[in-house]
Amino acid sequence: MPYKADHKKQTRARIVEAARILFNRDGFDRVTIDRVMEEAGLTRGGFYSHFRSKDALYSAAVSGFLMGRGAQWRAEAGVDPSRTEPSMAVQMIEGYLSTAHLGDRDGQCPMIALPSDVARANPEVRAAYQQLLESMVGLFERNLGDNTPEGRQRALALAALCIGGMVIARTLPDSTTAEAVRKAAHGAAMQLISAAPSV
Amino acid sequence: MPYKADHKKQTRARIVEAARILFNRDGFDRVTIDRVMEEAGLTRGGFYSHFRSKDALYSAAVSGFLMGRGAQWRAEAGVDPSRTEPSMAVQMIEGYLSTAHLGDRDGQCPMIALPSDVARANPEVRAAYQQLLESMVGLFERNLGDNTPEGRQRALALAALCIGGMVIARTLPDSTTAEAVRKAAHGAAMQLISAAPSV
DNA sequence: TGTACATCAGTGAACGCGCGTTCACTGATGTAC
């Protein structure tokens, strides 16, 4: 057998990682396979021995975030999934709604970078996106320790506030207003958390 | 002078309206000038006597919403800009975070349909988008009658929650979860409003 | 009132470019001897 067993798997991972960054930056339609492959240090033609189509790469990039950059991000933010307590939810929000995250176009959460793209994408991509959301909501839910329908509702609202605040801040050409939106979402999120029964 | 004075202006308005709907549905990149012109009952070639470029149409479509479909929408939702009282803010949220709005792909608010497109668009488009946001935030602010920095912050957070909730709901392939997100955002918005000092 | 005319909104063919995808091939690599 030529090449080591995981050689191809590693190349594939490099393509997905390059795609994740470029999709975050420029969106699905404006990223060409040429650019993805070049960023991964390869050439155009090899792409189709790794992926069925450009669409297949899209869902791989979205769902790849959770285990890759997303895990790294949780570690940096000091979020420990094994500990479940309200302070962890606060920690998540501090990280998600931070100025650093707002400035990080390449490393940002795909839920911020790609929502309107995803809303028009195929079911596979949308399922990957929903999986990201469920993971965020699940973390909120467990950390707030309210295992009722109201608890889930609160967790969903927190997700909407975090993602919504960042999505809007990113559209604004005026960085002062963008920062104000980020801060406002942060404040409201804290308010929602402190209104939770278990806190 | 051949053709009435406002003939060209009306044609232009028809193009903008067609563009607004198509952009809402499919996003900027996937809408072709051909389709816009066809939808407006015209042919390809005439486009450039109305707009400098496809980009110029984009910002016209985004800022056109406020006076066109947006005004109609406010009327339907029973929002009266001349009355400023908390019940009007509640009215706005009821309309914005409604099941009807979630189902209305063509008539929806462009802030829901296009945020990740706009984040990568030129400054002109982004300015038009910011104008939409300012108008929504201004309405919240005045209606809640809290003319302090905290009042503006609350208004910004409400906007983030309304837009964020709808943006996320729209990405989800599973309509039950989508509806849950919408409801959760609605509940949290009401909670934020009722926590305002003047209510 | 009817007709010739000038204007310019709208037409549709054409151009050039870039993209997703295909495919015959090349050459780096691990293995067998």
Added chain:
DNA sequence: TGTACATCAGTGAACGCGCGTTCACTGATGTAC
């Protein structure tokens, strides 16, 4: 240990298509007489 070999990851030229944009033309319209 060194060499010939089979494999298959990766190459790069080519294809076909669709899109934004241009441009020479057409014909519907209001006006002047």
